[in-house]
Every structure is written in structure tokens, then in C-alpha cells.
Amino acid sequence: MIITGTVIANFVRSNALYHRAVATALFVDSSIVSHLGELRSGGDITDEAHAQLDSLFDTSAFADRVPYLDIWRADGTVLYSNSEGLIGEQFELPPGAVRAFNGMVVALETDLSAQEHVSRGFQRTYTEIYTPIHGADGEIIAVSEIHEASSDIGETLAAASIRSWAAVGFACLAFYLALFALVWRASQRLERQEKSLSAQLVQTQILADRNQALREQALSASRLLTEHNDHFLSALGADLHDGPSQLISYAVLKVEKARRAKTREALYSELGEIETNLTSALNDVRNIAHGLVLPQIEEGTLADAVAHAIHIHKDRTNMTVEADLALGDARPDRSSRSNRSINICVFRFVQEGLNNAYRHGVGDNARVEATLDARDMLDIRVVSYGRKSTPGSVSLPGIGLKGLKARINALGGELRFSRLDEVSVLEMSIDLRGQAAHV
Incomplete structure (x- = not known):
């Protein structure tokens, strides 16, 4: 200037x-x-x-x-x-x-x-x-x-100089203000972009941490499922070997005695024992199979899965089970195999919870509560009262809490257990938003 x-x-x-x-x-x-x-x-x-x-x-x-x-x-x-x-x-x-x-x-x-x-x-x-x-x-x-x-020549020249300096000053000031406005706007835009990028970076870091946690959770669930499957197969093999297999083996031995029977009375006695052992073995196999076979609940509503588990348990144990279901008509998405597994998970949870209530509860009653809120958060609780020192008289095979927890975690849910004043509560929560259920 x-x-x-x-x-x-x-x-x-x-x-x-x-x-x-x-x-x-x-x-x-x-x-x-x-x-x-x-x-x-x-x-x-x-x-x-x-x-x-x-x-x-x-x-x-x-x-x-x-x-x-x-x-x-x-x-x-x-x-x-x-x-x-x-x-x-x-x-x-x-x-x-x-x-x-x-x-x-x-x-x-x-x-x-x-x-x-x-x-x-x-x-x-x-x-x-x-x-x-x-x-x-x-x-x-x-x-x-x-x-x-x-x-007046000096005044004329001085006035001309002042006017020229004023014109240059105003022109430079206008140019400076224009540049300042441009730089200021660019600076503000860069600031906003920096804040936006910082926020995106924080969000990305949060998502990365969450993905890492989910990955670790998925790996843990996979390990638990593998361990559970190994344990379950070992337990199933032991149940078949120690129960029906032993009874059938005993019946086979009785067949030889029946062949050597001298009298009709001795033959009938041996055949009676064979029939009793085979019947016991058949009942054991049926009990084991009944706990493993899954009813047709994959395409029904969530309320149907809970009600079916309660109905089967009541028929087998004559236990009184109260139900408080607020699930509406929510059902899994038929187009997704992983979404259909929600009903299976709900059925197994209620089945395992009622089995544990029957084994360890003092009374002959339990309570099942299920809710689905406006945010599609599914929450199911199985409440039992008291605790027995010995298990119930009927053996009800189940998938076990470890396997149940692995199944729920694999679906992004959570399993919790608490006991207060002889009241035991087994609870599961799964977020169904966008991937699990629809009405």
C-alpha cells in the first residue's frame, strides 16, 4: 500500500x-x-x-x-x-x-x-x-x-496527494477486507470440517472398539458352544451308556437264561424281567429324545414359543407355571435363518429356566414374564421360589446354563442370574432392532 x-x-x-x-x-x-x-x-x-x-x-x-x-x-x-x-x-x-x-x-x-x-x-x-x-x-x-x-499551488498539490492516498487506502482496505472475509470463511469451514472429522474419528474409534468387543464376544461364544457341544455329547453318551445301554445289555443276558429255562414259570419270569428292562430302556431313550427334539416353533410368534415351552413343561411335571406375556404378535423374519433362531433361543431359555425351577425350587410353581418394549428390547424372566437340597424325582435333560449363555450371546443378548430371599431369577435380554423380529 x-x-x-x-x-x-x-x-x-x-x-x-x-x-x-x-x-x-x-x-x-x-x-x-x-x-x-x-x-x-x-x-x-x-x-x-x-x-x-x-x-x-x-x-x-x-x-x-x-x-x-x-x-x-x-x-x-x-x-x-x-x-x-x-x-x-x-x-x-x-x-x-x-x-x-x-x-x-x-x-x-x-x-x-x-x-x-x-x-x-x-x-x-x-x-x-x-x-x-x-x-x-x-x-x-x-x-x-x-x-x-x-x-494555492501547494494546497492544490497537497489536496491531490491526500485524495490519492485516501483512494489507495480505501482500495487497499476494501481488498484487505475481501481477503479477510475469504480467509475467515475458509478458516470457519476448515474448523467445521476438523470438528466433523474429529467427531467421525471418535465415532469410528467407538465402532472399532465395539466391533472388537463383539469379535471377542463372538469368539468366546464360539468357544463356549464348542465346549458345550463336547460336554453335551459326552453327557449324552454317558446317559445312553449308563441308562438304556445297561438295561438292554441286561435284557440280552436274560434272553440266554430264558432259553435255558426248565419250566414255563421260569421262562415267563425271565421274559417278564426282559420286558421290564426293555420298557425302562425305552422310557429312558424317550425322555432323553424328548428333551432334545425341538417342536415346530421357528415360524411362530415369540409368544407362541414361550407358551409352547410352558405347556410342554406343565404336561411333563404337573407344575404350576404362571405366565405374564406382553409380546404382541412379534415374530422372527422368515427370510433370515439367524432371525428364526430367536424363537429357538426363547424356547430353550424358558425350557431350561423351568427345568432348573423344577429341580431346585421348593414349591410346585414358577412364573414366566416376557415383555417387548417400543425399542424392540426383548426381556424374559423365569422366577422360582426356594431351593431343594436334592433334585426333583424326574430327570429333565436340558442344554445347560453355559450353552444357553453362549447361544444368547451369539445373538447379541445377555443372560443374568440372581437370587434374593430364596427367590431365584433367570433373565435374558436381546435387542431385536433391525435384525430379529417384526410385527
């Missing part, structure tokens, strides 16, 4: 000074040219023209504006001057006069060190205006030097 202002201010000052010089030159030229006539062949001014030029300074209007007037020849000779002693003297041609002989109107500040000014004892500066004087053939034959003593 300083460089631009300085250049423009100097240009405006020069331009204002030039226009002022042109105006003054026209005024003086119109006054002196008519008195010059033809210069003598030697380049001198006639005496008549000299007298006419002197008469101009008798007018106060002219003399006040132009206190000094010099006419230069190309070789530096002063042809005319209203200062005594300069006419006919030869000095170094002023720079302004040199330019005027080239056809230019030149305005300069007075050089007080110039010889012609020293000889006159100038103590103040004037505005020197050099104007070419043309002859009849159009050639420049002389140059007039006017010393203008206008008191």
Missing part, C-alpha cells in the same frame, strides 16, 4: 502540476505571443516587442501571477527577462527548457542553485513553466520560462 500510494501520489501531483502549467502557459502565451512578432534574423527580440513585454508587468493582475518572465534561445542566451542584467547573458540551458525545445510544456519546482537564479538572489521557490514558442513556419524558435507565484 505504501509503494502504491507513493507512486500514485507522485503521479497525481505531477499530473496536477502539469495541468496547472498548461493552463498558465496558455494564459501567458496568449499575452506574450502577440507582442513578440517575428524575431530578428539573429534571434533577438525587437525593441518594440521588448517594450510591449515590459508593459505587461504594468498590469497588477499579470505581475502578481507571473513575477518573472524569461525567454531562452536554444544556445542558453536569455533573449528577454524582466529582471535587469539578464538580457543577453548566456547560461547553461535549464533541463525544463531543453525539454521544451523538444515540443513539450514542462512544469518544475525552482532550482535555487541555478546560475540565473543565484544572480537574481532568489530566496523562495516558484513553479517554473517552460513553453515552446513557434515561428511562422511552425518551428520552435525560443522557449518562455514563467515563474508562477500562485499561493
